[in-house]
Amino acid sequence: MPHDAALCATQQPCEICPIRYRAVCAHCEGDELTELEEMKFYRRYEAGQVVVWAGDRMDFVARWSPALAGLTQQLEDGRTQMVGLLLPSDFLGRPGRDMAAYTVTATSDLVLCCFRRKPFEKLLIDNPRIASRLLEMTLDELDAARDWLLLLGRKSAREKIASLLVILARREAALIKRRPEGRITIELPLTREAMADYLGLTLETVSRQMSALKREGVIELDGKRRVIVPSFVRLVTESGDDSDGGPLS
Amino acid sequence: MPHDAALCATQQPCEICPIRYRAVCAHCEGDELTELEEMKFYRRYEAGQVVVWAGDRMDFVARWSPALAGLTQQLEDGRTQMVGLLLPSDFLGRPGRDMAAYTVTATSDLVLCCFRRKPFEKLLIDNPRIASRLLEMTLDELDAARDWLLLLGRKSAREKIASLLVILARREAALIKRRPEGRITIELPLTREAMADYLGLTLETVSRQMSALKREGVIELDGKRRVIVPSFVRLVTESGDDSDGGPLS
DNA sequence: CGCATGCTTGATTTGGCTCAACGCATGTGG
DNA sequence: CCACATGCGTTGAGCCAAATCAAGCATGCG
Numbered sequence: 366m367p368h369d370a371a372l373c374a375t376q377q378p379c380e381i382c383p384i385r386y387r388a389v390c391a392h393c394e395g396d397e398l399t400e401l402e403e404m405k406f407y408r409r410y411e412a413g414q415v416v417v418w419a420g421d422r423m424d425f426v427a428r429w430s431p432a433l434a435g436l437t438q439q440l441e442d443g444r445t446q447m448v449g450l451l452l453p454s455d456f457l458g459r460p461g462r463d464m465a466a467y468t469v470t471a472t473s474d475l476v477l478c479c480f481r482r483k484p485f486e487k488l489l490i491d492n493p494r495i496a497s498r499l500l501e502m503t504l505d506e507l508d509a510a511r512d513w514l515l516l517l518g519r520k521s522a523r524e525k526i527a528s529l530l531v532i533l534a535r536r537e538a539a540l541i542k543r544r545p546e547g548r549i550t551i552e553l554p555l556t557r558e559a560m561a562d563y564l565g566l567t568l569e570t571v572s573r574q575m576s577a578l579k580r581e582g583v584i585e586l587d588g589k590r591r592v593i594v595p596s597f598v599r600l601v602t603e604s605g606d607d608s609d610g611g612p613l614s
Numbered sequence: 615m616p617h618d619a620a621l622c623a624t625q626q627p628c629e630i631c632p633i634r635y636r637a638v639c640a641h642c643e644g645d646e647l648t649e650l651e652e653m654k655f656y657r658r659y660e661a662g663q664v665v666v667w668a669g670d671r672m673d674f675v676a677r678w679s680p681a682l683a684g685l686t687q688q689l690e691d692g693r694t695q696m697v698g699l700l701l702p703s704d705f706l707g708r709p710g711r712d713m714a715a716y717t718v719t720a721t722s723d724l725v726l727c728c729f730r731r732k733p734f735e736k737l738l739i740d741n742p743r744i745a746s747r748l749l750e751m752t753l754d755e756l757d758a759a760r761d762w763l764l765l766l767g768r769k770s771a772r773e774k775i776a777s778l779l780v781i782l783a784r785r786e787a788a789l790i791k792r793r794p795e796g797r798i799t800i801e802l803p804l805t806r807e808a809m810a811d812y813l814g815l816t817l818e819t820v821s822r823q824m825s826a827l828k829r830e831g832v833i834e835l836d837g838k839r840r841v842i843v844p845s846f847v848r849l850v851t852e853s854g855d856d857s858d859g860g861p862l863s
Numbered sequence: 864c865g866c867a868t869g870c871t872t873g874a875t876t877t878g879g880c881t882c883a884a885c886g887c888a889t890g891t892g893g
Numbered sequence: 894c895c896a897c898a899t900g901c902g903t904t905g906a907g908c909c910a911a912a913t914c915a916a917g918c919a920t921g922c923g
Contacts (some may be wrong), residue, residue, distance in 0.1 A: 391630075438761070438763070440764070440768060444769075450764045459753055461750065489746070493742060493745065496745050497738070499749060500752060503752045510756060510760060511697040511698065511715075514697045515738075517766035519689060519694070521910080557870065558870095565768060567912060569913085570911055571870055573871080575870095589869080609700055649893090760869080768881095771879065806901075818881085818882095818903085821902060821903055824903095825904085827905070838901075865905080865922105865923095866923090867922085867923105868919100868920105868922105870918080870919080871900090871919095873915085873917105875912100879901080879908105879916105881907085882908100883905085883906090886904095887901090887903100888898085888901085888902100890897105890905090890911090891896105891898080
């Protein structure tokens with residue numbers, strides 16, 4: 366695995382980390398940060414690279430940095446399902462388990478902020494703040510996974526696409542603490558195939574539904590990877606769930 | 615909500631609780647158990663009853679007792695997806711949130727072992743053992759949800775049915791600490807409709823696939839709710855994933 | 864230029880859904 | 894005891910959304 370020493374030197378300390386307030390270290394203070402800092406190292410990956418293979422040994426856990434990656438699961442015959450999206454500040458790895466359960470692939474260049482697993486597990490035991498933040502994050506992920514179950518089990522192809530766009534829009538908006546409204550632009554850091562793997566569709570169906578949404582004016586395309594949504598509410602309607610997405614989280 | 619005082623009196627203290635070693639209180643000792651005991655009360659529900667509605671206020675969390683229940687999520691037009699199965703010793707509710715996110719329906723008679731939420735949250739903060747056990751359980755649920763994503767997104771109707779049977783068989787076997795093998799019997803505490811809601815199918819398709827599996831000798835039916843599997847490996851093959859289910863968990 | 868990669872589009876097939884009838888228990892009331 | 898209703902499950906016929914198979918197009922790159 367790449368471990369770029371020069372890179373480490375250029376990384377910022379936790380104290381001024383821009384995503385700290387949402388990450389696992391959200392509620393930490395001076396001493397705890399120092400402790401974390403000591404077990405920290407960085408890894409860098411390029412777009413398309415596999416970060417971990419399912420079944421691999423993993424002796425670190427990590428906080429997710431810029432950019433995006435996907436967790437995937439496979440059947441032997443090759444059918445693939447993405448089971449999670451890793452977005453900035455998300456947590457990777459599982460304390461108490463040394464085998465990766467899923468394959469993680471970077472979809473854009475990224476830097477991973479890693480903590481050696483053993484010391485981190487120890488820290489977790491005698492530091493309730495970190496432990497409770499991790500619990501909270503895990504519960505959020507569980508909720509997200511359950512929403513995804515509804516999508517995979519009961520939504521049409523068209524609704525699935527719209528839902529994915531809504532989710533990405535909300536995620537982007539949350540970073541700048543605003544609610545998506547009116548005319549918005551969404552970055553789509555995924556190939557059609559990755560979208561298909563996420564939505565439980567084929568890439569052809571994804572392509573067709575994108576074209577259909579464009580034809581009907583629900584979205585506009587600027588290149589393949591940038592989507593303009595003239596009316597966010599219209600998109601939400603197409604996604605099937607009429608909810609407003611709850612409070613800004 | 616029903617709160618049967620007479621019943622409470624007949625409940626056992628945590629110390630001799632038969633499912634304690636798998637539940638949230640797994641690693642607790644004397645004092646902690648006493649504390650838990652103090653915030654504990656029981657509720658009883660009958661088969662078919664709704665335990666909580668999505669959006670309801672919930673001022674308790676609970677440990678799951680005998681029997682089975684399902685968490686469901688709905689779209690406004692009525693499409694329903696089950697997003698979790700609650701089995702003995704599972705945990706219900708989310709510390710730090712007072713709204714239920716899902717509707718919980720009992721599929722058989724059950725007794726719920728509830729803890730008042732506020733004191734429980736407090737206990738969580740100053741008791742790392744309980745907190746870490748809860749984290750572990752949540753991570754397990756997340757893994758289960760992700761396996762379910764693969765099932766919903768990529769498996770055929772036949773594979774879905776077989777997978778459900780495999781899961782139920784493994785759960786039953788785990789209770790008696792054995793691995794399912796050879797000829798086994800599975801209790802199916804679910805209507806065809808509940809199965810459909812779980813698998814993202816219609817009840818007709820569930821029925822047809824059950825008939826097909828029977829016709830081909832993969833399963834035998836004893837009444838509607840009891841399934842005999844002559845060869846467990848055959849069933850696993852039909853389920854699509856060839857894995858052996860990992861270590862006895 | 865030639866070739867690879869990612870995407871679109873079209874023609875065809877098919878698995879699972881919809882709608883509808885029917886079977887079979889169990890319960891209820893006359 | 895029979896007539897009838899009700900709740901679950903099964904089965905069949907037809908249809909449609911999405912998968913599959915198959916070109917073809919745009920972009921980028923050695």
